[in-house]
Amino acid sequence: MSLPYRPIQWNESKVLYDAVIAAGIIGYLLVFAAVSLATGPRPDLPEAGALLTRASGSLAILMLHALLAIGPLSRLHPGFIVLLANRRHLGVATFLIAGTHGALATVLYHSSGAMNPLASILIGNGQVLSPYEFPFEVFGFAALLILAVLAATSHDFWIACLGLARWKRLHMLAYLAYVLLLMHTGLGTLQSSGNPIRALLLAVGAALLIWLHWKAARIERAKDAEIHQTDVDGWLRVCRAEEIPENRAVIVNAPTERVAVFRHWQGVSAISNVCAHQGGPLGEGVVEAGCVRCPWHGALYFPHTGASPPPYPKAVATFNLRVVDGVLYLHPTPNPPGTAVEPAARPVRRGSARPAATAPGSQPASGPKEGS
Ligand code: HEM
Numbered sequence: 001m002s003l004p005y006r007p008i009q010w011n012e013s014k015v016l017y018d019a020v021i022a023a024g025i026i027g028y029l030l031v032f033a034a035v036s037l038a039t040g041p042r043p044d045l046p047e048a049g050a051l052l053t054r055a056s057g058s059l060a061i062l063m064l065h066a067l068l069a070i071g072p073l074s075r076l077h078p079g080f081i082v083l084l085a086n087r088r089h090l091g092v093a094t095f096l097i098a099g100t101h102g103a104l105a106t107v108l109y110h111s112s113g114a115m116n117p118l119a120s121i122l123i124g125n126g127q128v129l130s131p132y133e134f135p136f137e138v139f140g141f142a143a144l145l146i147l148a149v150l151a152a153t154s155h156d157f158w159i160a161c162l163g164l165a166r167w168k169r170l171h172m173l174a175y176l177a178y179v180l181l182l183m184h185t186g187l188g189t190l191q192s193s194g195n196p197i198r199a200l201l202l203a204v205g206a207a208l209l210i211w212l213h214w215k216a217a218r219i220e221r222a223k224d225a226e227i228h229q230t231d232v233d234g235w236l237r238v239c240r241a242e243e244i245p246e247n248r249a250v251i252v253n254a255p256t257e258r259v260a261v262f263r264h265w266q267g268v269s270a271i272s273n274v275c276a277h278q279g280g281p282l283g284e285g286v287v288e289a290g291c292v293r294c295p296w297h298g299a300l301y302f303p304h305t306g307a308s309p310p311p312y313p314k315a316v317a318t319f320n321l322r323v324v325d326g327v328l329y330l331h332p333t334p335n336p337p338g339t340a341v342e343p344a345a346r347p348v349r350r351g352s353a354r355p356a357a358t359a360p361g362s363q364p365a366s367g368p369k370e371g372s
Helices: 012-039 045-076 078-084 087-110 117-123 137-152 156-162 164-171 173-192 196-225
Strands: 236-240 249-253 258-264 267-272 286-288 291-293 321-324 327-330
Touching: 012 045, 012 087, 045 078, 045 087, 045 173, 045 196, 078 087, 087 117, 087 137, 117 137, 137 164, 137 173, 156 164, 164 173, 173 196, 196 249, 236 249, 258 327, 267 321
Parallel strands: none
Antiparallel strands: 236 327, 249 258, 258 267, 286 291, 321 327
């Protein structure tokens, strides 16, 4: 069965995100040019080419730092989730700038000899034993290949093709690209200028990224370590229904995965905390127009079925809940994705004996918004 390819669904936030990226790129290049002109002689054409190579290279590595920082930052503060929503656009832009740098460097430094430019980059310099002469461009080339693969597979179509887990593993290669680029820029700095400020900036950038990832991992580990009491049948104690804020969730650590327990207009429902789109934390989302909205990319799910509203085919696992003495208990065994479960602790309307909610499986009060 072939998967349908749907072009990018442009919306206001994506256009704004891309406009900010474009403005940032233009601003950086202008500042780079102004500083170069202010601190050095007016460049001729080859020097201008070399300047543009350095400007695009340094911009690409800066953008890669931003890309790798957004994930842990949004674990540390929800204010950064807005940057996460269209992070793939930043990834593609990073590849385009890095590709510009690679192409300029290839033309400037590898196209005037008798050797094929690609062969010149890969095997033109055999000085592999000295860091002062090592062919550092090979690392840049390898990193550029990785960035190209990541940019080419950034569309949702590839998540559907490869499956979320495999797609995520593939995109972890961004860290390998980063390490290769540390070697590329570190050795390049050593060989071209030995400029301590450039080396220091690189070290600070790497240290900052390591610290952010360590801090975010510590927070996640602490959340995983929260033990939920179980009763004799293995049901996990959650809390009283009224302790869950309206249209929000509490996240429960079941033995195998995190579960988001939502209080919504029909009662309380439990679904997997992991969004089927890109693994976003559903329990940090809200219920809007009858659907849970993923905080990362806005994918929607009915809380009582775990299924996305039509025409979206995504679904996450649901979990069974029961109420004992006013306390919610969750059974940690997931139901198959999209399985309807009657909401627990259904609210009773004042002055009426009937529950306010409609039957599970019914449509939300107003039409759900489109997922990303
Ligand atoms: C085909 C791939 C690549 C080639 C042939 C290449 C080549 C070069 C060369 C020759 C330099 C030294 C420029 C100079 O000192 O004037 C350089 C520096 C640099 N490259 Fe690359 N590069 C490649 C890929 C990349 C990629 C993918 C990135 C980042 C995403 C990158 C980031 C940098 C940085 C940050 C510098 C130092 C810039 C500066 O002087 O401030 N390069 N590269």
